[in-house]
Amino acid sequence: MEHTYRLITHCPDQVGIVARVSQFVAEHGGWLTEANYHADAESNWFFMRNEIKADSLTMGADAVREAFRPIAEEYGMNWELVDSAKRRRVVILASHASHCIADLLHRWHSDELYCDIPCVISNHENLRSMVEWHGIPFEYVPVDPANKAPAHARVQQLTAKYQADCVVLARYMQIIPAEFCRAYAGRMINIHHSFLPSFIGANPYQKAFDRGVKLIGATSHYVTEQLDEGPIIEQDVIRVSHRHSKEDLVRLGKDVEKAVLARALRNHLEDRVLVHGNKTVVFD
Amino acid sequence: MEHTYRLITHCPDQVGIVARVSQFVAEHGGWLTEANYHADAESNWFFMRNEIKADSLTMGADAVREAFRPIAEEYGMNWELVDSAKRRRVVILASHASHCIADLLHRWHSDELYCDIPCVISNHENLRSMVEWHGIPFEYVPVDPANKAPAHARVQQLTAKYQADCVVLARYMQIIPAEFCRAYAGRMINIHHSFLPSFIGANPYQKAFDRGVKLIGATSHYVTEQLDEGPIIEQDVIRVSHRHSKEDLVRLGKDVEKAVLARALRNHLEDRVLVHGNKTVVFD
Amino acid sequence: MEHTYRLITHCPDQVGIVARVSQFVAEHGGWLTEANYHADAESNWFFMRNEIKADSLTMGADAVREAFRPIAEEYGMNWELVDSAKRRRVVILASHASHCIADLLHRWHSDELYCDIPCVISNHENLRSMVEWHGIPFEYVPVDPANKAPAHARVQQLTAKYQADCVVLARYMQIIPAEFCRAYAGRMINIHHSFLPSFIGANPYQKAFDRGVKLIGATSHYVTEQLDEGPIIEQDVIRVSHRHSKEDLVRLGKDVEKAVLARALRNHLEDRVLVHGNKTVVFD
Amino acid sequence: MEHTYRLITHCPDQVGIVARVSQFVAEHGGWLTEANYHADAESNWFFMRNEIKADSLTMGADAVREAFRPIAEEYGMNWELVDSAKRRRVVILASHASHCIADLLHRWHSDELYCDIPCVISNHENLRSMVEWHGIPFEYVPVDPANKAPAHARVQQLTAKYQADCVVLARYMQIIPAEFCRAYAGRMINIHHSFLPSFIGANPYQKAFDRGVKLIGATSHYVTEQLDEGPIIEQDVIRVSHRHSKEDLVRLGKDVEKAVLARALRNHLEDRVLVHGNKTVVFD
Structure with a gap:
C-alpha cells in the first residue's frame, strides 16, 4: 500500500474551494493519487477527499496541518489530514x-x-x-x-x-x-x-x-x-x-x-x- | 409458442399427490414440457404447475377437466386447467x-x-x-x-x-x-x-x-x-x-x-x- | 436540466494540474456542480471532468476557450469545453x-x-x-x-x-x-x-x-x-x-x-x- | 437438517416418467419435501430430483434401490438414491x-x-x-x-x-x-x-x-x-x-x-x- 496523506474536508459550498485546496496541495509538492469531490445541491455543502503521495510533500504532516489551518478557517471546514500508514x-x-x-x-x-x-x-x-x-x-x-x-x-x-x-x-x-x-x-x-x-x-x-x-x-x-x-x-x-x-x-x-x-x-x-x-x- | 395446457393446483400436502396427478396426466397421453412442485413446510401446503403439450392429450380440454374433477375433490384442490392459446x-x-x-x-x-x-x-x-x-x-x-x-x-x-x-x-x-x-x-x-x-x-x-x-x-x-x-x-x-x-x-x-x-x-x-x-x- | 459548461481534459500526469485548472475556473467565477478526477498510475495519465454553472462564468464560452488554450498547451492536454445546452x-x-x-x-x-x-x-x-x-x-x-x-x-x-x-x-x-x-x-x-x-x-x-x-x-x-x-x-x-x-x-x-x-x-x-x-x- | 433420501435420475424423455417414478415413491410411503423436474427440449432428455423424508419410507434404502432398479432399466435411467445423512x-x-x-x-x-x-x-x-x-x-x-x-x-x-x-x-x-x-x-x-x-x-x-x-x-x-x-x-x-x-x-x-x-x-x-x-x- 502506497504511503499517502488523506486530506478530508467538507464545508458550505462556494466558488473557489477546489482551486484553493488544490493550489495548497500543489504548493507543497503534493502529488494527487486520487481526488474526489461532491457538491450537494440540496444542502449546499461541499465534500472533498484528496489522497496525496506522502513522499511528494515538501514538509511533514504536522507542518502541513499547521499551514492548512487558515484555509480551513476561511472556508469553515470540517477537516482532517490522515496519515494512511497509521493503523x-x-x-x-x-x-x-x-x-x-x-x-x-x-x-x-x-x-x-x-x-x-x-x-x-x-x-x-x-x-x-x-x-x-x-x-x-x-x-x-x-x-x-x-x-x-x-x-x-x-x-x-x-x-x-x-x-x-x-x-x-x-x-x-x-x-x-x-x-x-x-x-x-x-x-x-x-x-x-x-x-x-x-x-x-x-x-x-x-x-x-x-x-x-x-x-x-x-x-x-x-x-x-x-x-x-x-x-x-x-x-x-x-x-x-x-x-x-x-x-x-x-x-x-x-x-x-x-x-x-x-x-x-x-x-x-x-x-x-x-x-x-x-x-x-x-x-x- | 408451443400450444400447451397448464394444470395448476394447490392443496393441503399429503403423500401421493404428485403420483396421482402425474398418473392422471400420463393416462391421457400428456407430455410434460415443464413441471414444478413446491411443498411449503410451514403451512403444509402443496403447489403444482404442470405444462402439457396440447397435441399429446388424447381428449379435449373440457373432457380432461371433467376427468380431473374427482381427483381435485379427493385432495381438496384449488385448481384450473388453462389453455395457453387463450389470450x-x-x-x-x-x-x-x-x-x-x-x-x-x-x-x-x-x-x-x-x-x-x-x-x-x-x-x-x-x-x-x-x-x-x-x-x-x-x-x-x-x-x-x-x-x-x-x-x-x-x-x-x-x-x-x-x-x-x-x-x-x-x-x-x-x-x-x-x-x-x-x-x-x-x-x-x-x-x-x-x-x-x-x-x-x-x-x-x-x-x-x-x-x-x-x-x-x-x-x-x-x-x-x-x-x-x-x-x-x-x-x-x-x-x-x-x-x-x-x-x-x-x-x-x-x-x-x-x-x-x-x-x-x-x-x-x-x-x-x-x-x-x-x-x-x-x-x- | 441546468445549463453548464463541461471542461473535459486529459494529459500526462504531473503535480499541479488540478490546482492550475481549478484556479482557472475559479478566476472566471466558475461554480463547480460536479468535478471528477482520475489518475491512471499505469499509464501516468490524468483525466478531469469539471461541470461549471454557465451563468456563474464571467465571460462567454469562446472567451473561456481562448483563455484556457495556453494552460492546455502547457500541460499537453487533450481538451474541450462543451456547452451542455447544445444538443x-x-x-x-x-x-x-x-x-x-x-x-x-x-x-x-x-x-x-x-x-x-x-x-x-x-x-x-x-x-x-x-x-x-x-x-x-x-x-x-x-x-x-x-x-x-x-x-x-x-x-x-x-x-x-x-x-x-x-x-x-x-x-x-x-x-x-x-x-x-x-x-x-x-x-x-x-x-x-x-x-x-x-x-x-x-x-x-x-x-x-x-x-x-x-x-x-x-x-x-x-x-x-x-x-x-x-x-x-x-x-x-x-x-x-x-x-x-x-x-x-x-x-x-x-x-x-x-x-x-x-x-x-x-x-x-x-x-x-x-x-x-x-x-x-x-x-x- | 432433515434426514432424506434423494432420488436423482435422468434419461431420454418420454410420456409417463414422472407418473412412474412418483407412483413408485408414493407406493413406498415416500413424502416429498422437494421435487424438481426438467425436460430439455434440445436433447430430448429428462432430469428429476426427488427429495423424500427418510422416515416416511416403508422400507430401507437398499430395498428401495432394489425395487427401483427395474423402473430405471425400463426407462434407461442414469440414477442414484443418495442418503442425505452420509457425509x-x-x-x-x-x-x-x-x-x-x-x-x-x-x-x-x-x-x-x-x-x-x-x-x-x-x-x-x-x-x-x-x-x-x-x-x-x-x-x-x-x-x-x-x-x-x-x-x-x-x-x-x-x-x-x-x-x-x-x-x-x-x-x-x-x-x-x-x-x-x-x-x-x-x-x-x-x-x-x-x-x-x-x-x-x-x-x-x-x-x-x-x-x-x-x-x-x-x-x-x-x-x-x-x-x-x-x-x-x-x-x-x-x-x-x-x-x-x-x-x-x-x-x-x-x-x-x-x-x-x-x-x-x-x-x-x-x-x-x-x-x-x-x-x-x-x-x-
Whole structure:
C-alpha cells in the first residue's frame, strides 16, 4: 500500500474551494493519487477527499496541518489530514454468530483490512479460540438480561482500555447505550440484517419471510441513539424465493451481511465515508 | 409458442399427490414440457404447475377437466386447467408517467407478452397518441380530487365492458376502492416505486433520498384492500449513491419499475404465480 | 436540466494540474456542480471532468476557450469545453430488431436523453412507422448481401447529410467499413449482445447456450476497425439457467442490451466517457 | 437438517416418467419435501430430483434401490438414491491463496457445508496452521516446476488414501493430469478467476484489466481434460471501473470467487447438480 496523506474536508459550498485546496496541495509538492469531490445541491455543502503521495510533500504532516489551518478557517471546514500508514485500532463486538467476525478476521489476517484489532469482546465464549488463533485478545463480557448496565459499562471500559479508534458491532445483538453511541459518533459501525428501513428491530428474517419479499438484504450504518436509524454506509441484497425457508434466509443473509460490513469498514478505514446530517458521502 | 395446457393446483400436502396427478396426466397421453412442485413446510401446503403439450392429450380440454374433477375433490384442490392459446384480456390503467406503459406496449407489440390489451384507461390525455398508435382504444377518465367516486365507478364499468381478465396499474397513482380490489383479487397487478415494505405510501423516492439508502427498488404485487400490502410477485433494486439527486432516483427507478412490472405480468400471464395467504409461489 | 459548461481534459500526469485548472475556473467565477478526477498510475495519465454553472462564468464560452488554450498547451492536454445546452445529433442505425431502438426513442421522447435524432437508418422497413410516429425521418437503405459497399456508402452519405455528431448501432448487425469507423472514432457506439470478450462475432446467444453459462450479458463499446474489440463503455449481465432455451436467452438478453446501450449513450452525451488507448474512463 | 433420501435420475424423455417414478415413491410411503423436474427440449432428455423424508419410507434404502432398479432399466435411467445423512468426503487442494479455503473451512466449521474434510493438500506450507486449527490434517506436497509428475502422483495417492468422494480445487493453480480428471469426472470442482469463457488460462485479472471490462467474474465448473472447458456449475460477477487497478481486481475478485465456489460445492453436496454432456442442470 502506497504511503499517502488523506486530506478530508467538507464545508458550505462556494466558488473557489477546489482551486484553493488544490493550489495548497500543489504548493507543497503534493502529488494527487486520487481526488474526489461532491457538491450537494440540496444542502449546499461541499465534500472533498484528496489522497496525496506522502513522499511528494515538501514538509511533514504536522507542518502541513499547521499551514492548512487558515484555509480551513476561511472556508469553515470540517477537516482532517490522515496519515494512511497509521493503523486505526478497531475493537470488534460480537455475540454467538461467527460469520461476520470470521470474515473480518480473515480479511485482516490476509492484509485486506489495514488496521489493528486490539481485542474482540463477546457476550459468549464460543468464538474465543478462533479469535485467539489470530493472536487477538478475547474479552468475555456476559450480559445479564435482567441487568445489562454492568456489561455495557464493562464493554465501554474495555473499549477505552484498548484505545479503540473505531468500534464494529459484528452482529453484537445488544442495544448500545446512548452515551456510548455519542462517544463513538461516526466511528461505531453496525451491520443490520435487513435492507433498512425495512424490518427495523428484532427478527428481520422472520419478518421478511412473513412478508414474502423476493430479495433480502443487509445494511451497514453508523450507530446513533435511534436504533437502526443511523447514517447508512453500505447496503446490498440477494434474491430469494418461495423455496427458501426462514432458515434459508438466515443462511443466505449471512453472505450479504459479511460482505456489506467488510465493504463499509474498509471504506471507513480509508476515510472514504463522510457523514453529513443523517446521510453519508462514500467516495469509493 | 408451443400450444400447451397448464394444470395448476394447490392443496393441503399429503403423500401421493404428485403420483396421482402425474398418473392422471400420463393416462391421457400428456407430455410434460415443464413441471414444478413446491411443498411449503410451514403451512403444509402443496403447489403444482404442470405444462402439457396440447397435441399429446388424447381428449379435449373440457373432457380432461371433467376427468380431473374427482381427483381435485379427493385432495381438496384449488385448481384450473388453462389453455395457453387463450389470450387473456389485460386492461391497463395509467396516469401521466409513460415509462411502464411504453414498455408494456412495446413488449406486447413485439409478441413478448401473450395477451390482448382491449383498452388503456388513463386520468390524463398525454398518452392517447402512443396508445392509439398501437391500435388500442384509449379511454380518458379524469379524476376529480374532490369527488373520486364517479371516476372509480367509470373505470370499473369500462373494465367490465372490455371484459378484463386482468388489470394492470402501470403507475396509476390512485387508490383502488375495496370493492374493485375484491372483484379482481389475484388478477390486479400494481407496480410500487419502492422496495416494499420500505417507503409504503406516497413519495417513496423522496423518502429514499431523505433516508440516504444505497439501493432503490420497485415491487410488483397483487392489489388488496390494504394499500401496498398485497402478495409480492417480483422485486428488484438498483444501486444509487450520494451523487444522485432525488430526480436521479426517479429516473433510475423507472428502469427498475418497468422491468419488475413486465416480469410480474409475464409470469402472471403464464400462470406461474400462485397466491397463498399473503404470499406468492412463483414458478419461474 | 441546468445549463453548464463541461471542461473535459486529459494529459500526462504531473503535480499541479488540478490546482492550475481549478484556479482557472475559479478566476472566471466558475461554480463547480460536479468535478471528477482520475489518475491512471499505469499509464501516468490524468483525466478531469469539471461541470461549471454557465451563468456563474464571467465571460462567454469562446472567451473561456481562448483563455484556457495556453494552460492546455502547457500541460499537453487533450481538451474541450462543451456547452451542455447544445444538443448533439445522434443518427441511429437499426436493423429488424426493435427493442433497442424503441427503448432509445422512448427515452428521447420523454426527455431522458438530451440530443436530437435527425434520422434513423435501417436495412429493413418494419420500424418505419414507429420511427415516424416520433416525428423522426426514416431512411431505408437495404443491404445487398452480395454487394454491401453501395449500402455502406449510402449510410455514410446520409450520416453526413444529417450532420451526425454521433452514430448509434442499435443492433444494426452489419460490419462497418474501416473508413467509416475512423471517421467516427470515439463517436460511434455499438451494443454487442454478449459479455465481451466472451462470444465475439456472430450468434453469441447460441454460443452462450452451447457453453452452458449461468449469466448472459451485453456490452456497449465504441466501434473500431477490430470487430467487437473497441473500448468498452458499459456492460451488464442477467442470470440464466438450464430452464432457459436459446430463445429465452435472446428474449432475456434484450432487456440487458437496451439498458446497457441507453446508459452508454447517456454517459456519452453527458461527456462522461473519456477514451484512452483501448479503454475508457467513465465518470458516472 | 432433515434426514432424506434423494432420488436423482435422468434419461431420454418420454410420456409417463414422472407418473412412474412418483407412483413408485408414493407406493413406498415416500413424502416429498422437494421435487424438481426438467425436460430439455434440445436433447430430448429428462432430469428429476426427488427429495423424500427418510422416515416416511416403508422400507430401507437398499430395498428401495432394489425395487427401483427395474423402473430405471425400463426407462434407461442414469440414477442414484443418495442418503442425505452420509457425509461426503471432500479433499481440498490449495496453493498459497487463502480466501477460498478460509471461506470453505468456516462454512464447514459452522455447519453450513454438510461433508467431511479428511485433509487439505497444498503445494505451500503457509496455510498449515489455519487448516490444523480446524482439526483437519494438512498434507504438504510441493510441486517441482521442472518435474511436476511426482507431485501429481502424490496428490492422487493422498486423495485415494483419504477416500475422497469429491475434490475441490480452491485456487490450486496446477493443471490436473488427464487421468486424474477422468477418475473424478463430475466430482472434481474448480474455481476459475474469470467469467468463463472470457480470459481462459493464466492471469485472467491482468487480461480483464487490459481489456477494460466493466464487470469481473468467477466460474465454478467440473474439471475435465480440456482446461477451463468443463461443465459450468455457477458464475457470478462484480462491477469494476477505471478507478480499479489490477490489484483491486484481484482483491474484489476474491469475494466473487469464494462465494461462487461455496455455492457450487453446496449444490454439489446436495446432489442438485446433474451433468449432461458439457452442461449442467442445477436444481437450486
